[in-house]
Amino acid sequence: MNDKTPPDESAEQAASAEANPPTLKTIAFMTGLGVTTVSRALKDAPEIGAATRQRVQLVARQIGYRPNRAGVRLRTGKTNVISLVLNTEEQIGGFVSDLIYGISEALAQTPYHLVVTPYSRNNDPLEPVRYVVETASADGVIISRTEPDDKRVRYMTERGMPFATHGRTHMGIDHPFHDFDNHAYSVEAVKTLAALGRKRLALLAPPSNLSYFRHMRDGFADALMEHGLSEVPFPTATVDHSIEDIRAVTAELMRRPNRPDGFVSGAGAGTFALVAGVEDAGFRVGEDVDIVSKQSSKLLHLLRPQLYVVNEDVRLAGAELARAVLGRIAGRDVASLQSLSKPSAVEAYEA
Numbered sequence: 001m002n003d004k005t006p007p008d009e010s011a012e013q014a015a016s017a018e019a020n021p022p023t024l025k026t027i028a029f030m031t032g033l034g035v036t037t038v039s040r041a042l043k044d045a046p047e048i049g050a051a052t053r054q055r056v057q058l059v060a061r062q063i064g065y066r067p068n069r070a071g072v073r074l075r076t077g078k079t080n081v082i083s084l085v086l087n088t089e090e091q092i093g094g095f096v097s098d099l100i101y102g103i104s105e106a107l108a109q110t111p112y113h114l115v116v117t118p119y120s121r122n123n124d125p126l127e128p129v130r131y132v133v134e135t136a137s138a139d140g141v142i143i144s145r146t147e148p149d150d151k152r153v154r155y156m157t158e159r160g161m162p163f164a165t166h167g168r169t170h171m172g173i174d175h176p177f178h179d180f181d182n183h184a185y186s187v188e189a190v191k192t193l194a195a196l197g198r199k200r201l202a203l204l205a206p207p208s209n210l211s212y213f214r215h216m217r218d219g220f221a222d223a224l225m226e227h228g229l230s231e232v233p234f235p236t237a238t239v240d241h242s243i244e245d246i247r248a249v250t251a252e253l254m255r256r257p258n259r260p261d262g263f264v265s266g267a268g269a270g271t272f273a274l275v276a277g278v279e280d281a282g283f284r285v286g287e288d289v290d291i292v293s294k295q296s297s298k299l300l301h302l303l304r305p306q307l308y309v310v311n312e313d314v315r316l317a318g319a320e321l322a323r324a325v326l327g328r329i330a331g332r333d334v335a336s337l338q339s340l341s342k343p344s345a346v347e348a349y350e351a
């Protein structure tokens with residue numbers, strides 16, 4: 001029992017560590033280096049040898065060293081914060097968690113850390129961005145749900161705030177972004193349905209105010225024309241609507257005389273509702289109708305193995321967005337900070 005620290009002593013040590021967090025001097029003492037060398041090594045200064053940088057950074061991680069943000073800001077004018085501005089109602093299915101994971105993983109080996117700045121769909125999406133810029137509470141911003149003419153992009157450009165967007169704009173402003181090629185996705189989805197002999201297709205699209213609506217819609221229309229297929233308009237619902245709303249609209253659509261025999265879905269969550277609506281109307285997926293869907297987490301094959309899916313790597317998107325905003329902070333050329341993910345091959349799951 002003597003080799004065990006008494007509970008009260010352990011608690012005292014934890015409290016002491018919290019009250020006296022490790023500093024640059026702590027790392028200097030443990031490595032035998034000077035404080036200035038340690039500081040430069042933590043900043044990846046090129047004049048410090050790679051072996052020394054790695055040793056210092058390893059010790060810093062092991063002892064839980066964190067830079068004093070107030071001190072860093074006083075010395076450098078930087079916060080070492082990246083703000084991710086997210087709608088609180090982003091789609092389910094792992095999208096938000098995967099995006100945050102991808103960004104955080106990319107930031108892990110840098111001085112920066114991520115702060116999520118939420119907003120509601122009922123509020124002006126510019127407000128959280130304006131708050132971050134006016135309070136100088138971050139060195140860079142990442143935004144999603146990008147619009148073709150996005151006032152957040154214009155605002156941050158005018159004020160010189162480094163940023164990256166999840167999605168492209170069409171407003172004549174060159175800026176960092178990462179996007180998924182939704183035009184190519186729609187083309188491949190329609191091609192797959194055409195090969196299955198489907199003739200009348202419906203598109204469950206994003207809201208028309210978002211940039212990727214235009215890309216997905218154009219790809220769908222181009223592919224319909226190429227394969228000589230017809231469109232059955234999907235009324236009143238988008239991927240942003242509730243599962244209950246999409247389900248009801250789908251069931252009503254499937255009961256019409258000229259019902260669709262194929263669907264292209266813009267989001268995995270919406271596909272859950274499509275399947276339910278098809279079955280509510282008395283039809284079977286894989287027999288009466290086929291569905292091709294995007295998914296950001298591999299769940300849809302658990303719902304119905306007859307679905308055709310294209311995986312969108314949202315963790316990769318997060319990593320690319322982090323790389324883009326850090327590059328902009330460092331003054332890199334915008335053209336080198338723009339990336340577009342091509343869709344994977346359409347996958348069918350067998351029962």
